[in-house]
Amino acid sequence: MRAADPLHALSGDPGPVCRCCEADDHSVCASLTPEGLRGLRVIRGNARIGAQDAVFHEGEAAEAVYSLTSGTVKLSKLLGDGRRQIVGFVFPGDFFGFDAEGTYPYTAEAITPVGVCRFSTSRLAQLRSQTPELERLLFGRLVADLALAQEQMLLLGRMTAREKVAHFLLTLSRRAVRRNDPASPVALTMSRQDLADYLGLTIETVSRTITQLKRDGLIALVRPELVDLTDADALRRVAEGGGSD
Amino acid sequence: MRAADPLHALSGDPGPVCRCCEADDHSVCASLTPEGLRGLRVIRGNARIGAQDAVFHEGEAAEAVYSLTSGTVKLSKLLGDGRRQIVGFVFPGDFFGFDAEGTYPYTAEAITPVGVCRFSTSRLAQLRSQTPELERLLFGRLVADLALAQEQMLLLGRMTAREKVAHFLLTLSRRAVRRNDPASPVALTMSRQDLADYLGLTIETVSRTITQLKRDGLIALVRPELVDLTDADALRRVAEGGGSD
């Protein structure tokens, strides 16, 4: 094993496992062999970013790729007149900031205070070419991200407001289960405005739709940002375009 | 150089360069070294598929990845009640059919008669691990696809019908330029229904919007499927959410 390098010193050597990362078994880091991890750690920089601060902006030169260690990040694109579309939420263990054109295709902003690992694009490229395992893991992650984006395209293009909100709640619930959290009270870490910008709706419509689902007994609000999925089956039927219930 | 194997025999050995592929400099194949190409050719199967036929269906076991050699393919997702969203069009040189879950996340159908190269997922995985260059090229392609999907999310979630159609026409035009075709009369290889399913609109709204753009002098229809971009600048202004012109 190598001696600690300056970057380790800065953040304290986390040891053979990437302990700086809250993500569990499904993170790229967790799937890497100790050897692969070592390579990543060597080129890694750490940063803490406050809530509402940007990691990078759409159009900036893409000099680094990031992985999230804690908190939530939103990825968004802007139209000239301020209309915004959130193209994804990032959770611990996820990578973001890959680019095809040399500039970031979206803005990345912290929703909560977050911790990130920063990998310079060039150094990561070098490491990737030396570590086929890493390349393959990142590839798989990208494929999953693409499938997710396509799922969201179906939602944005073809679902009603009610279906969109139901689908989103269920997605959060499924994600919670994957992290071994309870399926039901679902935490909305993001604001109503972020929700609206993710679902292609206005904040008013999101609010009205939540009220409506509540009135119909499918959900209940423990707090505005904590939703109880009272009737998950009915919610599922709504999300799949199953009709009026 | 290796002797021709059965697959070559079937389709005629295309020689050191993948001549079976109409795609030019921007295809993955064209960027591969002769050596890398050789590996691809060995595991390649060829197929011709008639217009309107499916290459594979959403939900089927994903046993192969494809690259398009000629024609146009559409990728679509279905909702329970028949609502459809086209999540992408595939042009020669593009790969499609990657999956994260073991099943295809979308249906792939030929819009025109098409030629495809077929790569069994397992054999391609093996080749990828032996050919870092191939892996890197596919990775870059995926990143580009993801950026495209995110761009489309912005379109689906936040643009008006007029902006959607303008944006789509310009995208086709840009793509034509990249293939060294003229920017202006743009060919719509897909039906109005496909267009609607791609833009998250109904066929009627697409038709009305095209008529409106025509009336306003931004475009002219040479034929229903051949659009002249009379005023590309104005079109660009519309597509960027530039206002009423």
Place this chain on the structure above:
DNA sequence: CGCAGAATTGAGACTGGTCAAAATTTGTGG
């Protein structure tokens, strides 16, 4: 020439957006 499918046009309905106000929650300082 006439038919079938595709595209366009028309009239009216409805979902979701806009603008405005009220209610609730959150944060801050006394």
Place this chain on the structure above:
DNA sequence: CCACAAATTTTGACCAGTCTCAATTCTGCG
């Protein structure tokens, strides 16, 4: 701990853009 201010969320009334349903016109082809 309370009071007040600011921000966020919810609710209301009205409007607009897009959809639905239906009819008409085009286009290609036997």
